[in-house]
Amino acid sequence: MSDFIPGQRFISDGEADLGLGTVLNSDPRSVTVLFAGGEQTRTYSVRQAPLTRVVFGSGDRIETDDGETLTVSHVEEQRGMLIYHGETRQGEARQLPESRISDRMQFHQARDRLLTGQLERNDAFNLRYRSLQHLQRIERHPAFGLSGPRVDLIGHQLYIADEVSHRRLPRVLLADEVGLGKTIEAGLILHRLLLTGRVRRALVLVPESLTHQWLVELLRRFSLEVTLLDEAQSRELDSDSNPFESGQIVLASQQWLFADEQRRQQAGAADWELLIVDEAQHLQWSPESGGDTGYECVAELAAAITGVLLLTATPEQSGALSHFAQLRLLDPQRYHDLDTFREEQHGHAAIAEAVEAVARLPEREARATIEQAAGDDSELHELLERFADASQDEHPELQRQLRRILLDRYGVGRVMFRNSRQHVGGFPERRLHVATLELPQAYRRTLRRVERDEDHLDELLLDTGLDHPDVLLYPELTFEALRHDESGEAWWRFDPRLDWLRSWLKQHPGEKALVLCHHADTALELAAGLQVLSGLHVPVFHEQMSIIERDRAAAAFADADREDGSPLLICSEIGSEGRNFQFCHHLILFDLPPHPDQLEQRIGRLDRIGQHHPIDIHVPTLAGSPGEALLMWYRDALDAFTRPHGLGSHVFEQHGDTLFDALLDRDALTALIAESRELLERTAREREAGRDRLLAHGANDEQHAERMIEAVRELDEDERLDRWLDQALEVFGIESRELDGGLRYLHPGPHMLEGMPGLIRGEEGFSATRSREQALARDDVQRLSWEHPLVREMLFRATEGSLGNAALALLEHSAIPAGRIMIEAIFRTRTSEAHHLHPARFLPPTTVRVLLDESGQELSDKVSFGGLAKSLRNIKKAAARDLIRERHELLRQLLDQAEGIAGARLTPILEAAEGDMRHSLDSELERLRTLSRRNPDVPAAELDALVAERGNLAAAIAGTRLQLDAVRVIVTVEPRR
Known part of the structure; x- marks a missing residue:
């Protein structure tokens, strides 16, 4: 390259993003080029100028400096300059000197980049083609959108997610019994709708106490970046902007939003495609007075948003009125009259009996029940006739068709899904182990004073700053609050629960236990005491820790092979929310929470579908203490340690105040236990009688669910992802190192491209696995799948940019x-x-x-x-x-x-x-x-x-x-x- 003429057009081989350059001047030694689009000037040595002359040919399209597009028919050269002849978009003939080509013309398309010499690495070309091939296969796969989340493969959850996410108007109630995964179902639906592009923005409204749990669930299980919006953050944003426009997925507290008229208007003005509302049974509505502020806020949002998911208690828990009120939010035209709705509910019993009768065919009574329910449905009558003439080998398939049509046409699964433990199965046995320990003298003195003098309780509340009943239920906090001499004896030195815990560890070598305390202070002091008394360093997990700190604590507990692995993890009450510890089956309740829902949430950390061992619940209790009284009420009145029944909250609402008054009065406690037990059993009978059996039958299709499980497993085990990952990581400059146990450590290389999710140049990377089981056991390990954010980003860049084209x-x-x-x-x-x-x-x-x-x-x-x-x-x-x-x-x-x-x-x-x-x-x-x-x-x-x-x-x-x-x-x- 020796002859440069002012006005000729070149691109820089090393800085293609500068756009099209124009030669300003040249001499035998150097050439100066102006890149007007990038407002840069470069001077190069003539002998080694990294420049490529831009020459277009017949059929190429050129952008002109006046905004026109010219399709080239032929090219002529005059004194070293090119003149292009062609037609504009309007069909007019035009000549264009190369100096009139737009300075901002970019060369991203494959043809232009090839002919201008902007060449990529050969392996990048290979990666681009392979990526396109994989996208073609994956985006048609039946498990697309459901295979990436860090969740167990549970049939009813996958069935509901697949069914709802395929609907044009996904507006449903998710009303599974406690512990069956309503949050996971909602997350799966949201994840798939986002991945397929059918939803761009979503608003998630949850009770304030659950905001952290939802944040952790959406981030850890579904890899979704969520904006947690509150008043402080809203004020930090530009005062002229709508804070609800600040994120793709916005998570907000119901209490905060419902209480502020301005924020409600801003939420309604934002553009949403999906609304998720948790604990929807607490939204109040009646035919006489209408809805409360929260109900009306959700009603306004639901009317303007295409997709609505309401997570709610089961109908028999929330009652017919509350159930109807929730359905009104989904479809106020369909559910406009409460009396009509109640009449329809009565009709469901006949359909449920028909569905149950299918299994008893060819009994005459069973056929009569189905025929009565079928009415004039000719297809059902035809199937019954075919069944009568069919062989026994053909019966199962015909029964499946009959059941499907009955549920599909007459069931209520279009608007509501409700699964129960009774129908789902797969849950472990719960076993309670109580260790009654002597009440220490230091705790006994305080309790005796309260028993003798009722006013002393008020003094304790003032002196300690604790609330009632915490001042009685958690004696270590009361003792510490009253201990004036900092050099005095710490509570863990005399509390027999520590000796019991040390003894438990000796009796269960090699086993792990999750230890739960109500307060973070108790958890921290307990860990300190164990370290002093036993030399055992136990990780602590509480709400004041960052997410990274929690991950490290959980990892130290989860991995038995690590040198810093611990047999115990000590958690505070809300520090354990949103975490899955089901690899462990020993639960030690160092104390008991004051509300039955919190107790069930504690047990639910281990008692989950997929748990392969009975849950051993250990409660070291202090004899004669309020904690022992609470244990007796939970055990004898609520049967709370045996199974979840969803009734504890209802009984607590009726008897909670009486319970706290009876913590130091055993006679009153005995009477209360009998009264609470009677209320529990009566409520259970009423709710069972009101249970909609049709809901339970229609909430799951086992064959459909099994197909979804197999489809997800197929993508889980896709070996082509491993081969593609090796290629992609090398092209994008991400270094990978194999670790023990099938893990790999991904970290930024010196030439890594910017913007890779989870990786920042110059900082640490993350550990990853392809194993679903390993990722479920360790929150600090990410699971690589075709839907992982890093994989999706590399797929996008490999196929949508100019890389490798x-x-x-x-x-x-x-x-x-x-x-x-x-x-x-x-x-x-x-x-x-x-x-x-x-x-x-x-x-x-x-x-x-x-x-x-x-x-x-x-x-x-x-x-x-x-x-x-x-x-x-x-x-x-x-x-x-x-x-x-x-x-x-x-x-x-x-x-x-x-x-x-x-x-x-x-x-x-x-x-x-x-x-x-x-x-x-x-x-x-x-x-x-x-x-x-x-x-x-x-x-x-x-x-x-x-x-x-x-x-x-x-x-x-x-x-x-x-x-x-x-x-x-x-x-x-x-x-x-």
């Missing part, structure tokens, strides 16, 4: 003369922007590969991508650019030919995609139309939405075009010897 490689081949050219052109489908329709489930990014030799012969079917890639080697960029310049015209011709060949393959791709779409949506539309004639829970709006979706998808598929996504030039060379 133009390359040149050498092929050593003894049978082909050196210097011969081939091009490998990768085309991909581009569907119009219709993310909310998720067109990728029918037409994901689909590739068409065309391989041509320089004579134009197509070799695509003869030479595979993988086989060719293995035989190629790299070439220095400077030499590659020289080869491109020398073969410009030939490459243009081959690219045009490849485009024609690829275009001919588009039609069958689109026809297959439209056929899949119509088959899927037409069958769904027919099903919904049939349902709507029988089941009023199918809104007309959902039918309209499905019809519109079908039309919009047909238009999107028809408008799909093929685009050259990547191209590689292959030059043959003689084999090296």
Whole structure:
């Protein structure tokens, strides 16, 4: 490169982002180029200038400096300057000197980047093609959107998530019994809707006490970045902006939002596509007075938002009125009259009996029950006739069809899902072990004074700053608050619960136990006492710790093979929220919480589906103490340690004040236990009688659930992800180191590209695993899947940017003369922007590969991508650019030919995609139309939405075009010897 003429256009080989440059001046030694788009000037040595001349050819499109686009027909040269001839978008003929090309013209497309010599690494080209292939496969996979979250594969949860997330109007009540995973179901639905693009923004409203738990769940289980919005953060934002526009997913306290009219208006003004409301049974409404502030706030939001998920107690817990009020939030037109709703509820019993009768076929009474429920439903009567004539081998499938139609057409699963432990199964046995210990003298003195003098309790509350009943239930806190001499004896030196705990450790070598305390101070002091008395360093887990600190504490507890592994983890009450410790089956309750819901939440940390051992609940209690009295009430009145029944809160609301008054009066306690037990049993009978059996039958489809589990496992075990990861990490500059136990440690390399989720250059990385089980056991280990944020980001960059879209490689081949050219052109489908329709489930990014030799012969079917890639080697960029310049015209011709060949393959791709779409949506539309004639829970709006979706998808598929996504030039060379 020796002749530079002012006005010629070049790009910088090393700084392509500067855009198009113009030669200002040159002399025999240097050349100065102005990059006006980037407002930069560069001076280069003429002999080593890293510049490539920009030369367009016939068919290329050029952006002009006046905003026009010129399609080139031919090019002429005048005194070293190029003059382009062509047509504008309006069809007018025009000449364009190269000096009039737009300074801001960028070269991102594969063809432009190849012809201007902007070449990428060969492995980046390979990664781009492989990534497109994987996207084409993954986005059509039935488990897409459900395989990434860090959750157990539990059938009813996956079934509900799959069913709801496929709906056009996902508006449902999630009313599973406590411990069955309503939060996980909502998270799965949200995760899939976000990943498929059907939801961009979501608002999550939860009770203030649960905001932290939801934040941890959404981050740790679903890898979702959430904005936790409160008044302090809202004020920190620009006063002129709407704080609810500050994040894609906003999590807020119900109490905060409901209490502030301005914030309610701002929330309503924000653009949401999904609303999630937890503990919806607390929203109050009545036919006479309407709804309270919270109910009306949610009603206004729900009316304007397409998708609504209400997490609520089961109907028999919340009552018919509350249940109706919740359904009004989902569909106020459908649920407009309470009396009509109650009449419909009575009709559900007949359908439930028919569903249960299916299993008893061919009994005559069973058939009569089904026929009565079927009414004039001809399809059901036809199935019954087929069943009568069928062989025994055919009976199971016909029974499945009968059950499905009954539930589908007459059930209530369109608006509500309710699973119970009775129907789900898989839960462990609970075993209570009580150790009664002597009450220390230091604690006894305080209690005796309260027993003798009622006013002393008031004095204690003032002196200690503690609340009632905490001042009685947690004597160590009372003792510490009254201990004036800091050098005095700490409570853990005389409290017999520490000796019991040390003894327990000796009796259970190699076993782990989760220790729970009500207050963080107790947890911290207990850990300090164990270290002093036993030399045992026990991690503590409490609400004042950062998420990273909690992860480290949980990891030290979870991993038995680590040197710092601990047999115990000591948690405060809310410090353990949102964590899964089911790898452990010993639960030590150092004290008891004052509310039965908190007790159930404690046990629920271990008592979960998938727990393979009985739950051993150990309670060291102090004889004659208020803590022992509370234990007796939980055990004898509520049966709280045996199983969850969801009734403890109801009994506590009625008897809680009396319970706290009876903590030091055993006679009163005995009477209260009998009264509370009677209330519990009476309420249980009433709720069982009012239980909607139809809900329980329709909340899960076991065959569907099993298919979803298998689909998720298929992606979990996809070995192609491991191979792709190795390629991607190298291309993106992320270093990987193998650790023990199948873990790998990912950390930023010196050349890592910026913006990689979870990785910041110059900082530490993270440990990761491909194992779902390992990730569930260790919160400090991330699980790599096709849906992990880092993997999704690398997939996006590998397929949507310019990375790897133009390359040149050498092929050593003894049978082909050196210097011969081939091009490998990768085309991909581009569907119009219709993310909310998720067109990728029918037409994901689909590739068409065309391989041509320089004579134009197509070799695509003869030479595979993988086989060719293995035989190629790299070439220095400077030499590659020289080869491109020398073969410009030939490459243009081959690219045009490849485009024609690829275009001919588009039609069958689109026809297959439209056929899949119509088959899927037409069958769904027919099903919904049939349902709507029988089941009023199918809104007309959902039918309209499905019809519109079908039309919009047909238009999107028809408008799909093929685009050259990547191209590689292959030059043959003689084999090296």
